[in-house]
Amino acid sequence: MVFLAVFEDCARKPRRLALRRSNLPEPRPERRRCAGSFRQRLAFGRPMPKSRSALAIVLAAGEGTRMKSNRPKALHEVAGRSMLANVLSSAATAGVGRVAVIVGPGCDDVGAEARRSIADADIFVQSERLGTAHAVLAARAAIAEGCDDLLVLFADTPLVTAPTIGALRAALAGGAAVAVLGFQATNPFGYGRLLRDDSGRLVAIREEKDATDEERAVTLCNGGLMAIDGGEALRLLEKIDNKNAKGEFYLTDVVEFARADGREMTVVIADETEVLGVNDRIQLAQAEALAQTRLRRAAMAAGATMTAPETVFLSADTVIGRDVTIEPHVVIGPGVEIADGAVIHAFSHLEGARVGARASVGPFARLRPGAALAEKAKVGNFVEIKNANVAPGAKVNHLSYIGDADIGANANIGAGTITCNYDGFLKYRTTIGENAFIGSNSSLVAPVTIGQGAYVGSGSVVTKDVAPDALAVARGRQMEKAGWAVSFRLAQAAKKAERK
Numbered sequence: 001m002v003f004l005a006v007f008e009d010c011a012r013k014p015r016r017l018a019l020r021r022s023n024l025p026e027p028r029p030e031r032r033r034c035a036g037s038f039r040q041r042l043a044f045g046r047p048m049p050k051s052r053s054a055l056a057i058v059l060a061a062g063e064g065t066r067m068k069s070n071r072p073k074a075l076h077e078v079a080g081r082s083m084l085a086n087v088l089s090s091a092a093t094a095g096v097g098r099v100a101v102i103v104g105p106g107c108d109d110v111g112a113e114a115r116r117s118i119a120d121a122d123i124f125v126q127s128e129r130l131g132t133a134h135a136v137l138a139a140r141a142a143i144a145e146g147c148d149d150l151l152v153l154f155a156d157t158p159l160v161t162a163p164t165i166g167a168l169r170a171a172l173a174g175g176a177a178v179a180v181l182g183f184q185a186t187n188p189f190g191y192g193r194l195l196r197d198d199s200g201r202l203v204a205i206r207e208e209k210d211a212t213d214e215e216r217a218v219t220l221c222n223g224g225l226m227a228i229d230g231g232e233a234l235r236l237l238e239k240i241d242n243k244n245a246k247g248e249f250y251l252t253d254v255v256e257f258a259r260a261d262g263r264e265m266t267v268v269i270a271d272e273t274e275v276l277g278v279n280d281r282i283q284l285a286q287a288e289a290l291a292q293t294r295l296r297r298a299a300m301a302a303g304a305t306m307t308a309p310e311t312v313f314l315s316a317d318t319v320i321g322r323d324v325t326i327e328p329h330v331v332i333g334p335g336v337e338i339a340d341g342a343v344i345h346a347f348s349h350l351e352g353a354r355v356g357a358r359a360s361v362g363p364f365a366r367l368r369p370g371a372a373l374a375e376k377a378k379v380g381n382f383v384e385i386k387n388a389n390v391a392p393g394a395k396v397n398h399l400s401y402i403g404d405a406d407i408g409a410n411a412n413i414g415a416g417t418i419t420c421n422y423d424g425f426l427k428y429r430t431t432i433g434e435n436a437f438i439g440s441n442s443s444l445v446a447p448v449t450i451g452q453g454a455y456v457g458s459g460s461v462v463t464k465d466v467a468p469d470a471l472a473v474a475r476g477r478q479m480e481k482a483g484w485a486v487s488f489r490l491a492q493a494a495k496k497a498e499r500k
Helices: 083-093 108-117 132-144 162-173 230-237 253-260 281-301 484-498
Strands: 054-059 098-103 122-125 149-154 178-184 193-196 202-206 220-229 265-269 378-381 384-390 395-398 401-407 418-420 430-432 443-445 448-450
Touching (some): 054 083, 054 132, 083 098, 083 108, 083 149, 098 132, 108 122, 122 132, 132 149, 132 230, 149 162, 149 230, 162 178, 162 220, 178 202, 178 253, 202 253, 220 230, 253 265, 443 448
Parallel strands (some): 054 098, 054 149, 098 122, 178 265, 378 395, 384 401, 401 418, 401 430
Antiparallel strands (some): 178 220, 193 202, 193 220
């Protein structure tokens, strides 16, 4: 199987840094910590050697007013998980061993989301929004603990990949004091320009409003992300002041101070799509489209077939095996694993489900969290499965709801079968044994067990356990009255005539 992490632990080497007097006002950071570690995940790109330690500071304090949302911007989703989680996943895959997330006041939900991705993430609060450098220094305590590589990432830049973060780290390992992520802009208007000398070394970052006509012609633009030599980071950051038109502390000023010290600076060039910033719903949709294109290509490159890939939607954590076929208009939400040779037919929706090898789903099927289909199991059209296990060879072919159930191998569930699992307060399980046969339009009122090889007659409402190899019929006895229909029609016709 292949994990489709296309967005995307180092041993720590503490280096105690002396705290220096800063031009920046103290951001009064609130620091919270809990035990845990990165989850190592399969992804593309080669991580940095574990001999270099790294701290990633992820700026997630933006209010996102243009999103017109009650949720913090960092929590809006791309490919089935928050933008913040996407960035943290890429950092983890790139071998970053420590993470500090900068949140705004009252944004505990952003910190909680960070901890769901990385249990030991440090959370710092930026009490005032006074610029990017001010936000970074909200994590002054974490920076002071020391690291080889200090990375500055943005929660609203969810498409940055692990190889790109690794390239920033590699630039520091090669001797650069500062590495800036740049991109060749299709339309550079509004972006800061990265100015290089004849040797290709970065000499300045010039904002659009401050650039000359010659500098505005440069298409190499600032992507925002940056890596700084951890041994120099605090000293450089504390030199930054707010003597500018906006009265803010700009992270980009670190380039000027590193150059004044005679230190080497460099540019790492990434694809423009990686540095797409999300500030409104339109850009969120653009990021989603780009992410889906990556995921689809990764799945097909790994051996899956998509007959109309532009209509298939995947999640960042989707796991797909070889020779899987996914038909048009399939939506795969978070937490789905699909084993080799399975077929997902058109218009199916899967979330939190496992599909076994050579199993078949749909068309028009819904697998909800906890659905687990074993090898060669079949779930057909207009079937919903929730928190249920379908054993090898079992079939639920049509128009059924199977919830909180265990279905044995080679059992056959007839059309219209319902497991009645909820009494308004509690959920109960239904167990159906191997080779059992459930007739159409049956209702199985849980908790109930249908034994191995048992038969349930069509239209039954089963409220008691059925023994193995038994037949259960639980419906009203059929009654027949000869000639009744003739009498009924005559009587009704007479009534109708009287009303005219």
